[in-house]
Amino acid sequence: EVQLLESGGGLVQPGGSLRLSCAASGFTFRTYALSWVRQAPGRGLEWVSAISGSGGTTYYADSVKGRFTISRDNSKNTLYLQMNSLRAEDTAVYFCARIVVVTGFDYWGQGTLVTVSS
Amino acid sequence: DIQMTQSPSAMSASVGDRVTITCRASQGISNYLAWFQQRPGKVPKRLIYAAFSLQSGVPSRFSGSGSGTEFTLTISSLQPEDFATYYCLQHNSYPWTFGQGTKVEIK
Numbered sequence: 410e411v412q413l414l415e416s417g418g419g420l421v422q423p424g425g426s427l428r429l430s431c432a433a434s435g436f437t438f439r440t441y442a443l444s445w446v447r448q449a450p451g452r453g454l455e456w457v458s459a460i461s462g463s464g465g466t467t468y469y470a471d472s473v474k475g476r477f478t479i480s481r482d483n484s485k486n487t488l489y490l491q492m493n494s495l496r497a498e499d500t501a502v503y504f505c506a507r508i509v510v511v512t513g514f515d516y517w518g519q520g521t522l523v524t525v526s527s
Numbered sequence: 528d529i530q531m532t533q534s535p536s537a538m539s540a541s542v543g544d545r546v547t548i549t550c551r552a553s554q555g556i557s558n559y560l561a562w563f564q565q566r567p568g569k570v571p572k573r574l575i576y577a578a579f580s581l582q583s584g585v586p587s588r589f590s591g592s593g594s595g596t597e598f599t600l601t602i603s604s605l606q607p608e609d610f611a612t613y614y615c616l617q618h619n620s621y622p623w624t625f626g627q628g629t630k631v632e633i634k
Contacts, residue, residue, distance in 0.1 A: 412611050422587040444623075451601060454563075454571065456623040462539040471528075504570065513561045513618040 411435040411516045413505050418521030419456040425495050425525070431505030431518055439463070439483040442508040445490050447501035450522075455501075458490065459508065473499075495525045529553050529617050533626025539634040546602040548613055548629045555595045556564035562591055562600045574613075575600060589611045605631070 415430040431443070443457040458479040459468045467479050478491040488505050502520040509515050530553040540546050548561065560577035563571040570601035574581045578598055588603045602609055610633055615626040 451549075453612075453628040454565075454616075454625045456616075456625065459621065459623070470622050511559075511561070512580075513573075513616060513623075514563075514571075515573060515576075517570045 411442075411507065412462060413507065413516060413518035415518045417507055418503065418523045420524045420526065422527050423496060423525055426491070426493045427493065427495065427523060429486040429490040429503055429521060429523070431490075433486045433488065433505075433507075436507070438481075438486040442510070443481065443488045444508055445479065445488075445503045445513065446506055446514075446517075447499075448504070449498070449501040452501075453459055457503070460488070483506045483527070495523075497524075497525050499523060500525045528622055529556060529620060529624055531615055531617050531624050531626040533615055535629060537563055537628060537630040537632065539632050540605050541634045542605055542607060544605045544634075546605050546631060547610075548615075549598045550593075550600075550615035550626045552596045552598075552617055552619075556617045558594050559617060559619035560591075560593070560598045561616045561617065561618065562589075562611075563614045564611050565614065571581045571614065601629075 413436045414432045421427050444504045445457040456459045464481045476494045480489045504520045506514040507516040532551045545630045562575040567573045574589050576612045579591045590601045612626050612628045612630045
């Protein structure tokens with residue numbers, strides 16, 4: 410069974426940093442691209458970032474480019490999102506999701522809440 | 528970047544109604560379009576992929592159509608468990624983009 414489990418969320422002050430993790434199981438981790446998607450309270454879904462199976466190619470939304478870094482450790486079956494220079498508007502539930510090339514997202518984690526506030 | 532314009536943003540409907548939600552892409556995306564349902568406090572659930580393919584386990588009252596720039600999600604006969612928010616997603620090119628969402632409420 411495919412499982413994605415996010416962790417690392419919490420309360421952080423504006424300008425601070427946080428690293429999210431997404432532990433994966435139930436599939437051959439290195440063969441799938443992965444993504445982060447977020448949802449601010451009461452708002453819609455926003456794609457944040459994606460990374461290829463090897464980790465060699467990454468993509469970012471303009472809203473996080475230069476502040477967030479996506480990475481993965483295929484030996485640990487774990488996806489990461491390093492978030493720096495956090496702003497109030499980064500407050501959201503952050504989901505990790507598995508990507509299938511032709512069909513998009515097929516599995517999602519339960520999400521982890523990041524709150525940026527003083 | 529490709530913009531996804533979803534309409535309506537909200538609607539009221541009754542059990543048994545036929546519901547149609549539309550997403551329009553700012554440029555062609557072939558059939559790289561998925562539809563998701565999200566109930567409050569829950570994880571998004573994929574209903575349709577590749578514009579018209581029904582996700583395994585999803586009731587057949589859900590259907591998708593379209594290609595290029597215009598896409599439609601149809602619920603043929605709305606059921607109580609279908610009251611939720613629906614999103615389209617284009618994954619033709621990065622940055623991937625979601626529609627703004629359609630909240631389907633009980634009339």
